[in-house]
Amino acid sequence: MNQRQLDEYLDYLRFPSVSTDPAHKNDLVECAEWLAAKLRAMGLATVVHPTAGHPIVVAKNEHRPGRRTVMIYGHYDVQPADPLALWDSPPFEPRIADDYVFARGSADNKGQHFAHVLGIEETLRERGELPVNLILLVEGEEEIGSEHLEQFLATHRDELRCDLIAISDTGMVAKGQPTLSYGLRGVAAMELRVKGPASDLHSGIYGGAVMNPATALVRLLATLHDDEGRVAVSGFYDTVLPLEKWERDAWQQVPFGDADFLNVTGAPELFGEAGYTSLERTWARPTAEINGIGGGFQGVGSKTVLPSEAFAKLTFRLVPNQQPDDILAKVRAHLQARCPRGVRVEIDCGHSGEPYVTDPNSPSSMAARRALQQAFPGKDVALIREGGSIPIVNTFKRVLGVETLLLGLALPDCRAHAPNENFPVENFFAGVRLNRALLNELAHPTQ
Amino acid sequence: MNQRQLDEYLDYLRFPSVSTDPAHKNDLVECAEWLAAKLRAMGLATVVHPTAGHPIVVAKNEHRPGRRTVMIYGHYDVQPADPLALWDSPPFEPRIADDYVFARGSADNKGQHFAHVLGIEETLRERGELPVNLILLVEGEEEIGSEHLEQFLATHRDELRCDLIAISDTGMVAKGQPTLSYGLRGVAAMELRVKGPASDLHSGIYGGAVMNPATALVRLLATLHDDEGRVAVSGFYDTVLPLEKWERDAWQQVPFGDADFLNVTGAPELFGEAGYTSLERTWARPTAEINGIGGGFQGVGSKTVLPSEAFAKLTFRLVPNQQPDDILAKVRAHLQARCPRGVRVEIDCGHSGEPYVTDPNSPSSMAARRALQQAFPGKDVALIREGGSIPIVNTFKRVLGVETLLLGLALPDCRAHAPNENFPVENFFAGVRLNRALLNELAHPTQ
Numbered sequence: 001m002n003q004r005q006l007d008e009y010l011d012y013l014r015f016p017s018v019s020t021d022p023a024h025k026n027d028l029v030e031c032a033e034w035l036a037a038k039l040r041a042m043g044l045a046t047v048v049h050p051t052a053g054h055p056i057v058v059a060k061n062e063h064r065p066g067r068r069t070v071m072i073y074g075h076y077d078v079q080p081a082d083p084l085a086l087w088d089s090p091p092f093e094p095r096i097a098d099d100y101v102f103a104r105g106s107a108d109n110k111g112q113h114f115a116h117v118l119g120i121e122e123t124l125r126e127r128g129e130l131p132v133n134l135i136l137l138v139e140g141e142e143e144i145g146s147e148h149l150e151q152f153l154a155t156h157r158d159e160l161r162c163d164l165i166a167i168s169d170t171g172m173v174a175k176g177q178p179t180l181s182y183g184l185r186g187v188a189a190m191e192l193r194v195k196g197p198a199s200d201l202h203s204g205i206y207g208g209a210v211m212n213p214a215t216a217l218v219r220l221l222a223t224l225h226d227d228e229g230r231v232a233v234s235g236f237y238d239t240v241l242p243l244e245k246w247e248r249d250a251w252q253q254v255p256f257g258d259a260d261f262l263n264v265t266g267a268p269e270l271f272g273e274a275g276y277t278s279l280e281r282t283w284a285r286p287t288a289e290i291n292g293i294g295g296g297f298q299g300v301g302s303k304t305v306l307p308s309e310a311f312a313k314l315t316f317r318l319v320p321n322q323q324p325d326d327i328l329a330k331v332r333a334h335l336q337a338r339c340p341r342g343v344r345v346e347i348d349c350g351h352s353g354e355p356y357v358t359d360p361n362s363p364s365s366m367a368a369r370r371a372l373q374q375a376f377p378g379k380d381v382a383l384i385r386e387g388g389s390i391p392i393v394n395t396f397k398r399v400l401g402v403e404t405l406l407l408g409l410a411l412p413d414c415r416a417h418a419p420n421e422n423f424p425v426e427n428f429f430a431g432v433r434l435n436r437a438l439l440n441e442l443a444h445p446t447q
Numbered sequence: 448m449n450q451r452q453l454d455e456y457l458d459y460l461r462f463p464s465v466s467t468d469p470a471h472k473n474d475l476v477e478c479a480e481w482l483a484a485k486l487r488a489m490g491l492a493t494v495v496h497p498t499a500g501h502p503i504v505v506a507k508n509e510h511r512p513g514r515r516t517v518m519i520y521g522h523y524d525v526q527p528a529d530p531l532a533l534w535d536s537p538p539f540e541p542r543i544a545d546d547y548v549f550a551r552g553s554a555d556n557k558g559q560h561f562a563h564v565l566g567i568e569e570t571l572r573e574r575g576e577l578p579v580n581l582i583l584l585v586e587g588e589e590e591i592g593s594e595h596l597e598q599f600l601a602t603h604r605d606e607l608r609c610d611l612i613a614i615s616d617t618g619m620v621a622k623g624q625p626t627l628s629y630g631l632r633g634v635a636a637m638e639l640r641v642k643g644p645a646s647d648l649h650s651g652i653y654g655g656a657v658m659n660p661a662t663a664l665v666r667l668l669a670t671l672h673d674d675e676g677r678v679a680v681s682g683f684y685d686t687v688l689p690l691e692k693w694e695r696d697a698w699q700q701v702p703f704g705d706a707d708f709l710n711v712t713g714a715p716e717l718f719g720e721a722g723y724t725s726l727e728r729t730w731a732r733p734t735a736e737i738n739g740i741g742g743g744f745q746g747v748g749s750k751t752v753l754p755s756e757a758f759a760k761l762t763f764r765l766v767p768n769q770q771p772d773d774i775l776a777k778v779r780a781h782l783q784a785r786c787p788r789g790v791r792v793e794i795d796c797g798h799s800g801e802p803y804v805t806d807p808n809s810p811s812s813m814a815a816r817r818a819l820q821q822a823f824p825g826k827d828v829a830l831i832r833e834g835g836s837i838p839i840v841n842t843f844k845r846v847l848g849v850e851t852l853l854l855g856l857a858l859p860d861c862r863a864h865a866p867n868e869n870f871p872v873e874n875f876f877a878g879v880r881l882n883r884a885l886l887n888e889l890a891h892p893t894q
Contacts, residue, residue, distance in 0.1 A: 266645025
């Protein structure tokens with residue numbers, strides 16, 4: 001273990017770089033500048049590019065003709081930390097316990113891409129150069145849909161031209177089990193606001209005469225699913241690609257099954273679409289989730305109020321070949337057609353990203369599989385998809401025309417997006433090794 | 448207008464005596480002591496009785512044999528002020544605009560009972576005595592179900608023995624329209640908590656494999672009503688007394704109809720149980736309302752979280768002869784029987800109060816009607832019921848064996864329990880006149 005490397009990682013975690021919250025705008029700038037200073041000290045030509053949102057950091061070694069060009073992508077922004085009360089220690093004061101690092105961003109994504117940074121640093125120190133032309137791109141808007149990345153890629157298309165992209169922002173199926181992800185779910189976000197009376201009303205004086213917006217909201221949201229857990233929006237499954245037999249067979253071998261889902265989530269029981277395993281439900285089947293719901297009195301005790309409005313924040317996880325715009329239009333039509341009497345429904349569509357799938361047997365994928373086995377010796381690489389979304393994978397394909405390798409380092413119980421997010425110290429150092437092997441393998445990929 | 452009386456009223460409103468919030472405990476004590484000092488200065492024998500909750504203030508004149516004993520009741524506690532952002536001025540810094548007083552408690556209930564206090568003061572100053580034996584009882588727990596009042600009444604039954612009780616804590620059907628309320632709805636409160644995963648989960652990684660507690664909550668709450676706005680809990684209407692013909696006829700004359708409901712509430716349209724007018728729906732039909740709902744991400748922007756739990760705060764408004772315990776048991780059974788798969792449901796029952804109805808033609812009611820006409824000359828007294836709940840009316844009947852007169856002074860748009868609560872200055876001074884006439888009339892009631 002290299003204490004200096006670990007200390008730098010912890011320093012990086014101390015920036016509360018919450019991209020969703022405008023109050024943290026300056027924390028993101030400071031975080032980006034800190035990273036840029038580190039990259040410059042390593043000898044990389046580094047630029048912090050301002051955007052209309054949060055800055056993008058781009059670093060390069062000296063590019064030489066005849067070598068492959070590899071982009072490594074990461075994001076320095078993190079999810080909000082609330083509910084704060086559920087953290088065992090402050091989210092931006094990293095703490096190491098039982099060889100895990102606890103902090104917001106420890107796994108998603110600072111720990112994972114900073115391990116690559118330190119792998120590059122080690123190679124540069126030992127060999128004075130890298131085996132590939134490197135482009136390191138670390139953005140600050142991944143958690144809000146990478147709003148300004150596509151425009152940035154288009155504007156800087158020539159300087160960012162590369163042969164392929166590698167990202168560590170996904171998961172391993174078990175501790176010590178090297179994992180290559182060849183697919184991701186997409187995502188489409190929507191916020192729903194049900195408005196009734198002009199202000200909150202006394203539920204005794206007016207209750208019975210007007211529709212309660214919270215009641216209207218629950219009646220509306222209850223139409224999103226059928227009793228069997230399927231999404232009940234007309235046409236929602238029309239373009240879903242069925243799972244192939246080899247995938248279902250391969251996933252039977254993945255050392256993470258229903259018992260693990262139950263254990264990791266702590267849910268009373270599993271529940272999902274009939275006819276699929278939990279892995280299939282989360283990796284290859286679409287969902288409709290309520291991420292937040294609110295309205296009326298939220299405090300301790302009771303308040304006999306008939307709320308003026310109520311809201312819900314929804315996201316839909318999509319699988320190939322669902323298109324976000326198409327799904328959002330179908331859901332909007334579904335909700336508007338079912339708007340209860342006596343209220344108005346306002347719908348705002350938020351960020352979205354397409355689902356992704358690639359070939360796990362391509363030359364680059366095979367190079368990545370060899371690198372993963374060097375970082376985690378002794379086990380075959382698991383070939384999986386993931387339930388989460390990395391929308392920029394499709395952006396890279398569309399704008400730069402290249403495929404992306406997903407070499408995840410987070411564990412299933414890393415609590416990304418939740419209180420007590422964590423990342424094992426050993427995965428962090430495995431990430432450093434992975435970067436060194438990966439750049440070597442990618443320098444000369446063969447089938 | 449008496450400026451000194453108005454200033455004292457505004458002083459009284461400055462106490463943030465929010466009984467639902469333990470943080471305000473001392474504000475309630477200070478408010479009670481301020482009131483007691485005022486009553487002592489008027490010459491009334493006054494005691495501030497501590498309870499396990501908030502104190503009860505009791506004041507008496509010198510009681511003489513052969514006179515009727517009248518209790519006037521009020522409550523110095525107020526509803527919470529949130530959402531604070533929706534107030535045009537701070538809720539505990541009273542502001543007068545267009546001859547209305549704006550403050551939390553201006554109408555409910557400080558303005559109404561303090562007018563009685565000042566009426567008593569005027570009579571005492573002018574005549575040196577009151578025409579009745581007076582007991583003034585002002586409690587601090589009305590907004591939390593008068594938790595400790597019943598025990599207090601039982602313990603002090605002898606000192607509190609009286610012939611009848613008068614309360615101004617209800618509404619007038621229109622400005623300048625004297626109003627006697629002969630009925631009230633009851634209330635029964637319940638909090639529902641749906642628990643799923645042990646902590647918030649990433650909705651991409653786990654979405655599809657476990658039931659989302661917010662989804663389970665909306666599916667469960669959507670079963671509370673049918674599509675026509677009736678409560679769909681089995682047996683809910685079993686003991687509801689039908690409206691009598693004279694009531695429906697009398698209420699047709701009330702100068703507050705559907706157009707006024709639409710105007711005052713600002714709702715897009717009215718909605719309620721088929722076959723009833725808005726007055727009938729709010730005064731004589733029971734309801735199930737969601738007072739608050741929450742779960743998952745509440746902040747600005749989006750957070751792709753699958754929440755660990757979600758809650759709802761419910762109240763049921765009851766009409767004669769529904770019993771709170773019976774209704775709560777039926778709702779609990781309804782919800783538990785419909786608990787969606789994959790989550791646990793926890794139900795806590797809160798405060799409750801029975802519905803109330805009395806005879807608007809009894810000798811005491813007739814005396815009250817004459818007093819109302821002296822306070823608001825030129826209009827017949829409207830005979831109404833109210834949609835709100837004053838559970839202690841039933842407590843008085845049960846423990847002290849007496850009926851209660853409800854002589855409301857609040858206007859339909861007073862925004863009790865909501866931001867910008869208000870009370871007209873003219874109603875405040877009408878309340879002072881009402882008290883003087885009422886004590887005279889009640890001294891010698893005749894049919």
